[in-house]
Amino acid sequence: GQQLNxxxxxxxxxxxxxxxxxxxxxxxxxxxxxxxQDPGEGPVLLIALYKAGELTSNGxxxxxxxxxxxxxxxxxxxxxxxxxxxxxxxxQMNYGGSQGNxxxxxxxxxxxKP
Amino acid sequence: xxxxxxxxxxxxxxxxQDVALRCDPISGHVSLFWYQQALGQGPEFLTYxxxxxxxxxxxxxxxxxxxxxxxxxxxxxxxxxxxxxxSAVYLCASxxxxxxxxxxxxxTRLSIL
Numbered sequence: 001g002q003q004l005n006x007x008x009x010x011x012x013x014x015x016x017x018x019x020x021x022x023x024x025x026x027x028x029x030x031x032x033x034x035x036x037q038d039p040g041e042g043p044v045l046l047i048a049l050y051k052a053g054e055l056t057s058n059g060x061x062x063x064x065x066x067x068x069x070x071x072x073x074x075x076x077x078x079x080x081x082x083x084x085x086x087x088x089x090x091x092q093m094n095y096g097g098s099q100g101n102x103x104x105x106x107x108x109x110x111x112x113k114p
Numbered sequence: 115x116x117x118x119x120x121x122x123x124x125x126x127x128x129x130x131q132d133v134a135l136r137c138d139p140i141s142g143h144v145s146l147f148w149y150q151q152a153l154g155q156g157p158e159f160l161t162y163x164x165x166x167x168x169x170x171x172x173x174x175x176x177x178x179x180x181x182x183x184x185x186x187x188x189x190x191x192x193x194x195x196x197x198x199x200x201s202a203v204y205l206c207a208s209x210x211x212x213x214x215x216x217x218x219x220x221x222t223r224l225s226i227l
Contacts, residue, residue, distance in 0.1 A: 003155070003156055003158075004156075006156075030213070031213065033215065033216075035218075040220070041220050041221075042118070042120075042205055042207075042218035042219050042220045042221050043157070043205070043218045044218070045215050045216075045217060045218075048215045088156050088157075090156075092213060094212075094213050099162045099164075099169050099170040099212075100145065100162070100209075100212055100213045101147060101159035101162055101170065101173070102147075102149075102157070102159065102207075102216060103159070104156030104157050104158070105156055106154075106155055106156050107154075107155075107156055
């Protein structure tokens with residue numbers, strides 16, 4: 001099935017560092033969402049974006065909906081150990097017969113630097 | 115809290131057996147989605163319900179997969195004659211309405227031997 005291009009695939013963080021990841025698509029989306037998934041758990045919604053150009057923050061997290069509606073990025077500032085996990089972007093369209101199902105990226109795995 | 119609840123959390127079945135996976139959405143949520151997540155991948159859409167109506171089943175991989183939500187609340191995903199490639203985590207998500215944010219359960223990890 002279709003998946004978004006999410007990068008980087010994995011990265012190591014040191015406490016206090018800022019982290020950035022992004023997602024691109026060949027399709028236009030009306031909504032972009034960012035989820036975090038910990039091992040053995042379901043994805044947890046972090047941020048939802050509804051308008052092209054929108055910049056939204058949730059604590060140390062900031063995400064933007066790209067102007068072209070084909071991309072989004074997520075920044076985490078001043079990372080802490082509990083930020084480790086897998087981050088997924090997801091796009092949602094409300095045209096062309098779509099019923100609102102999400103199309104996900106492959107995820108960005110955040111680990112602590114050894 | 116009253117989040118999305120899925121059961122069982124783990125299911126092991128022999129190839130050829132039928133399995134049934136249950137999803138209890140957040141109370142009052144109209145939309146319900148099923149996704150399949152293979153190891154190391156993002157979730158992939160299977161099917162969508164609005165109340166009791168199954169409006170989209172385009173993501174179901176074969177006719178061995180069947181989902182229902184008869185009273186517009188609890189949903190069951192059934193897989194008949196399971197095969198090894200059905201091994202995955204099956205996630206359920208619910209939302210307040212059309213294009214509202216989806217909230218996920220912790221999934222059922224299905225292993226087919």
